[in-house]
Every structure is written in structure tokens, then in C-alpha cells.
Amino acid sequence: MANIYDVAKRAGVGIGTVSRVLNKSSHISDPTRQKVLAAIKALHYQPHTAAQSLARRRTNTLGCVIPFFTGNFFAQLLCAVQKKTSEFGNDLVLYSVDLANKKETFLRRVLSEKRVDGLLLVSLEITDEYAKRFLRQKLPIVLVDSFHDQLDSIKVDNDEGAHTATTHLIKLGYDKVAMIDGQLKSVPARLRLEGYKRALADHGRAFEERYFVACDFTDEADGFNREAGYSGMLQLLDLGSQRPRAVFVSSDIQAIGAMEAIRDRGLKVPDDVAVVGFDDIELAQYVGLTTMRQPILEMGELAVDRLMELVRGKREKDFKHRFATELIIRESCGAKRRLDHRLV
């Protein structure tokens, strides 16, 4: 593999000159530039990334810490993030963690390894201590779908979205509106619970324990999955005649699991139980699920834009952005006519 010395020798110039044309630096005469360019091409020369990082004190790499992304939400977000990062000419290194403490390990490493120029933290909480460390070390970080006072944060309005969803159900006239949530370790799960409670309160209804079921799987996941929705709904249906006629489920994929449970018990959506989800994943449309749409792609893009600003030195304080969610009304609440043959 050719290095910068080979190029310099072949072009008959010093390595400094080669470096300058590489970095499009000014003040290079056209003839020399041409010679260097020719040598580069002839030798198939490409600068060595690690050497550049070391010399420049900059990696041209962004990191992204994200919970294990089985879910559609993470996949889509990651996709947007990757695209945008690459548009900026940067590489993306992916750290995925469970909700447990491994997160801290990654943060510590990221902070000290100088592996990346900036970090995106997705759907994950950050402690005050680590927030301070990032600030002190001036390592750019932006939170996505999460929030911290001192750090740039981009979030979707989980609380408000849950409020809207719950209110929708209440306004439809359902008496008891239940909620199935993800693991309360998860930030969005907690926020959605708040919105749910607030909507209840706003309409003079009491929060009842028996109508709230959070995912209690003890695994590493966030509880936003089909199984959790299925078992959560079963629990609700086991209330028998007391069972709720409407339920706000905190993610579409769980909602689909919940609908399966309803079906397996010989009941129907929305006749027996109305369901609202959250996310608006692709399948939501297919199954006719009323849900709260999140602008996932926009979030990812904005996050990278902002992170790159920070990396490039724009350090004005306190960038907070909140995206609104949008209620997408389909058939699962009975608000529109029921479709009969949506499936096999």
C-alpha cells in the first residue's frame, strides 16, 4: 500500500505538499497539484484513516448508541441517521446496548477512547454525571427520543401523543380506557404513561392499577414487542366482565400482539375492544390500526445535522427540539366503518 511518501517521491514534491492537495488547502500552484494528483491516481493512493485521525485529532466518525433495534422504530431511525452521516462524509459506528447498565460502559468508552467526534444517544437516558462529563470534555452529544436539561435533545412528544391517543378513546365514549405499556425502564414508556394519566385526569377519571399493565418481562428488551402486547392484553381480558372496552397500547407492534390476543379469545376489534397504538409502523396501515405517527426520519436527520454543527464548533447552548405526533385514525377504534376482509 502506497503511503504519502511514495506519492511525494513519485510526484517529486515533499509530503507536506501532498497533504495540502489532499486537504484541498489553498496556495498550491496548478502544475504541482496536477503532478500530485497524477501520482495519487497512479499509485491508487488513499490516506490512512487512523493516521489522519491521530494527526488531526478528529476521526470523521460519529457514534450512535441505540437499544437493540429489533423494532421498526430503531431500524428506520438508524437508516436515516446512517444516510445523513454519510452525506456529511462521516462514518457511523454503531453501539447497541440493552436497557441495563451496559450503556454506561459504552458511554465511558466513548468519552475516553476518542473513537468518535460526536455521539447520538437514542431512546436512552443519561445520568447527570455522564451529561456533565460530556460537557466538560466538550464531546458533542445529542439525545434522540430522550431528554436532558443540559444536553441537546430531540424528542417526539411522547407525553402529548399518549394524551391525544387516550383522549381520542375517551371522546369516543369508552368508559374504561386501559393502557398497555412497555418496560418502565424505557424513557418513552414512562412518558407515554404520564400522558395517559394526564388525559385520564383531564377528563375526571381515576387512574386504576388494574387497567394499567406494563411489560414485566425481565429480559434486556424494552418491552415494545408483540409478545408483551399479547400477554398484556390477556391480563386485561382476564378481568372478565370488568375488562376495559378500549386500550391505548404504547407501541404498534405491541398493539398488534394485543389484537392477536383479542382475536384468540374470540373477541373482535373494535367491537369488543378498541385499540390505539403508537408509532405508525408500516403494518399499522395494513391492519387498520389507529395510532400516533412519529416523524422518525426527520428526527434522525435533524439529529445528525445538529450533531455535525456541534462537531464543527457551533456551541451555542441548549438546542431542544420536539416533534409533534399525529393521530392517524383508522378502524381499530370504531371511529370509521369496520373493514371485514382485511385478512386471509
Added chain:
Amino acid sequence: MANIYDVAKRAGVGIGTVSRVLNKSSHISDPTRQKVLAAIKALHYQPHTAAQSLARRRTNTLGCVIPFFTGNFFAQLLCAVQKKTSEFGNDLVLYSVDLANKKETFLRRVLSEKRVDGLLLVSLEITDEYAKRFLRQKLPIVLVDSFHDQLDSIKVDNDEGAHTATTHLIKLGYDKVAMIDGQLKSVPARLRLEGYKRALADHGRAFEERYFVACDFTDEADGFNREAGYSGMLQLLDLGSQRPRAVFVSSDIQAIGAMEAIRDRGLKVPDDVAVVGFDDIELAQYVGLTTMRQPILEMGELAVDRLMELVRGKREKDFKHRFATELIIRESCGAKRRLDHRLV
């Protein structure tokens, strides 16, 4: 940020010694090791990744080139790859590309930038030329869901899977069995087409153009998406009385789009049209779709295992692994009783 000199000074040793304890090298007396460790802890020292890479000529980083992963298949695969990579103590950098020529750009960069120790190439073809370059440069690479003579390849048996799916439909007694495929630029799309044709031939049936529709969207994607399935099915249904009664769709997500089209035309699955998909994504179960299951996680894990072997110097030739697909029979072909209330 403390560097190795600071640590050495504080511990009262040379930097070589610090390096040795860092790299768990042998022959360090316990007292010195303790001193060094103490200094490291006191200074919150972490080695500088770029400097290590430069000196070691090794990055401890794996790369993964993957088509834009909207689809569930890529998300799941990537998830497995990331987990496994991190188990090996390596970082993962993500390159995602469209099916067009940007791929070449990435390959070229990967080859010369020394950014990664090895590369996973997912669902993407590689030309002989690039294959040779990787070999010549001894840059480890393993193909996943793709194949090249000279390179380690792990694939699912797309051809055979498509054959099985098609045969299933034929054996069920359907006369005309159509196929809806992804973009023929995509490797799996082409292989599945082959399997389909072979199954037809094996049962003495002619391949008919009008019963085959490939995604002709001209965008960057692979055509494995709902819209493509929807419009493909519409095309088939437009054949009127000539329309096929059974169709093999080359991915589940397309199959779901196809089922939507069927529904929107007032027809039913499987009564009017039987459908088999490919992938067995999570939702397939929900919608009762008969499909071919791929062992996605296993593929991802095996790929990383193998790549790490290569990176660590095991260079025996020719590692090829093919995973079989499995026919998962549900309701969309009429092979089992029809469920009536799968949806809202």
C-alpha cells in the same frame, strides 16, 4: 486527557511497561502491574484508539456494507451482526448503500483506507475485479446472502426456497402459479426467480411472462416493499379471468402489499388467490401468511464468527455455508382452515 506518558510518569515506569499491562502482555511483575493499574485508574486513562490502530496496524473494527435497511430482514441481520461484533470486542462501522454503483465507491474506500480489519457484504453482489482486490490485499471479507466463487460466502438457499414455495402451491393443485419478485438487480430476487422457474419446469409447466412481475420501480431500493407487492398484484389481477389463483411473492412485506391489493379488489385470500411469501418476518404469523423462513440471526452470527477467524489469521480457503429455508404453513394458501377474524 491523560496519555500513556502521564500514566508512566505517575506510576514511575516506562511507557513500554504501561503498554504491556494494557495489552495483558506477559512478564510483568505483580507490583509494577498494580502501580500501573492504579495510575490508570487515577487518571481515568483510556488508550487512544487511532494511535493504537496506527501502531498495531489493526483497527479492531469490522465493517458492514448493507443495502438501506428498511426491511425487517436487514434490521434483524444487522442486530445480530452488531451483537456478535461487540462480543468480540470490536466496533462495527456501518456502510449502507443503494443497489446502484455507490457500492463500488464503498468497496474502494474500504480497501484502501484501512478503516476496518474485515468486511461483511450483505445481499450485495461483488464483481470479480473487486473480489480479486480483496484477495490480493488480504483484506478479509465474507459475503452474506450473496455468493462469490473465490470468497467466503454464507447464504440462505434462495433458489431452493423459492422452489419449495412454488412447489407447495403446485402440489396444492393450483393451476397457474404466478410470481411477484423484487428488483432483478437484487441478488436474492434473481435467485428466487430461478427457483420459481425450476419448480415450474420440474412439474412440466411453462414459464409465462404474464404471470411473472418483477418490481420495476426505478428507485434505489431492492423492490422488497409493500408498494411493489401491491402494484405487482394489481397487475396480475388485471389479467381478469386469466388471473392466477396462486402467487409466490418473493418477500413477506411484498406479500402483505399483495394481500392488500387483493382485498382492495374485493377478493379474498386464499379463496380467490393463494399467497406464499418469503422471509417469515414477525408479521407473517400475524396475518397468517405461509412463507419460507430464513435463519437470519444465525446467518449474522456465523458471518461475524467467520470474519473474525479470517481477521485473526485463519486463512484456509473456501468457506461456504448455505442455510436451508423452511416452509412455514399458515392460512394464506388454503392448506389449513381459514381464519375469519384475524383483523379489525
Added chain:
DNA sequence: TTGAAAGCGCTAACAG
């Protein structure tokens, strides 16, 4: 406009 030289922080070979 250009060349020379001094690092960037670490590993590894070489003495001792």
C-alpha cells in the same frame, strides 16, 4: 508556494 521537521499516542523490537 513549498520543503523540512516536529509531533499525534501508541506498539514492538531491542537492549539490558
Added chain:
DNA sequence: CTGTTAGCGCTTTCAA
């Protein structure tokens, strides 16, 4: 067992 030293390949002064 441990200290010293010579790179790894590049960027960036500093002179010229």
C-alpha cells in the same frame, strides 16, 4: 522483567 527507541502515516507549523 523493564526502559528506551524507532517507527506507524499523516497534519501542521516554521522557514525558506
